[in-house]
Amino acid sequence: MNQTDWKLIKEIAQLEKTPQGAYNIRRNGELDSRSNTANIEITTKTEPGKSGIDIRIKPGTRNESVHIPVIITQTGLSELVYNDFYIGEGCDVDIVAGCGIHNSGCETSQHDGVHTFYVGKNSKVRYVERHYGEGEGTGKRVMNPQTVVYLEEGASIQMESTQIRGVDSTKRETKIVAAKGAEVVITEKLLTHGSQTAQSDMEIILDGEDATGRVISRSVAQDNSCQVFYPKMTGNAKCFGHVQCDSIIMGQARISSIPAIVANSVDAQLIHEAAIGRIAGDQLLKLMTLGLTEQEAEEKILDGFLQ
């Protein structure tokens, strides 16, 4: 791995060196390095025509982490990868995924990752996913992540996805099914600029009694970029769900925020809030009275918003 590779790894996984615990680094479509632990086993998929890995976490595994970053520095590389997570009962684990593309050529580099999680009873998963793009080339950087999560009784997932600049086109699909007493928390942060496009389709199904779901989406669209959000929360039983989408729009950007809530039970309690607006003038003025320039004030407001 060279300096560019490590820079990408640092951006997406905040790693300076090989991580502790289990990991699998995929570089330019191939396995770069891998490490298993006594409780976490990563294996390459063997089905023909299906690239990717299986991650099996033993029941009762606690305070362990898995890093599975993907980096692409080869222009024109396009890949579709399937990563399946089988998480046993009573686990408490951190999973850090993400993709970084450095495209210095003129052809499109694309990573489409399909992640499926089977989370066992009473297990807690924190899943962090960062997308990052860079490179001086004219070739586009495209990422289309698909995340599917099945939460068994009492299980929980705290999913945090971040894409700040650099990705030309993204279509994100997320589907989470929560059984009895399961908990879903999704925090989505997105900043697009230039002529980038981003679409996020999300479906949270609160299937079991006392399941809870919370979606917090914060996005900034600058320049001529375009964003579309479709968060949908369905309640099939006595449950509680809250969808909150907040966007800051700038320049000539366009944002559509189309939240949906569907109740299939009289005891389902579902709320959605959506707001799109520009940076308020008095926010800028307030920070300028503290000695910041207009540009510094704008950066602080955006940083805080996406914090």
Added chain:
Amino acid sequence: MLEIKGLTYQVEGEAGRELGILNDVSLTVADNRFVVITGPNGGGKTTLAKAIMGLVRPTGGSICWNGTDITQMDITQRAKLGVSYGFQQPPRFKGLRVRDLLALAAGSQELTHEEGCQYLTRVGLCAKDYIDREVDASLSGGEDKRIEIATILARRSALMIFDEPEAGIDLWSFARLTETFKAIHARREATLLVISHQERIIDLADEIVMIQDGKIAKHGPKEEIFPQILSNTVSGCSYMMEGAAQ
């Protein structure tokens, strides 16, 4: 020293008629004085305060701060020269925490717990409860207002302008706030320009400026102006006069 000369702010009203929000206002405030600006609603107090901070561009006149003509300067430049302004209705920020705002105000990267605690205590807020909270709509009007005042304290500017600091603040926090103003003044830390209608704040002042119809109607030592304002308040209203006669 703050020197305002012939300050005028006119806007175009209905049918293109010029409306004078500020009409030839001249005012000199010596260093470390405590000056209360008072007067009826719509008289031009906030516009004057905003013009000093640069939030409003006057159409005529000049503003000098410590010998520098700041009339053409932008807000940031004025802030860097030591002018600060506490908004009457401070904005909310989604995502920015009290800690972030105070650090920005203090001009430091990170705020120590002690510093944060010091600024918040002076406005009657407990740092433990507030320092990590977002300055968003979850705060009440009074809490937001007190955080706003804390940002001005954190700036340690030589000129502190407060626009109705008492508005929306409960009685107990208000008492704490008057103590804070008193302490700033006693230590001669800053020139205080406070827009207020509160007797207890007016009572702390060295000077009172009464603004009415965009003009300075009265300006002088508190001892001289305060009794005049009080008598005017009663004599100006026939209903209240009747009440007083009974």
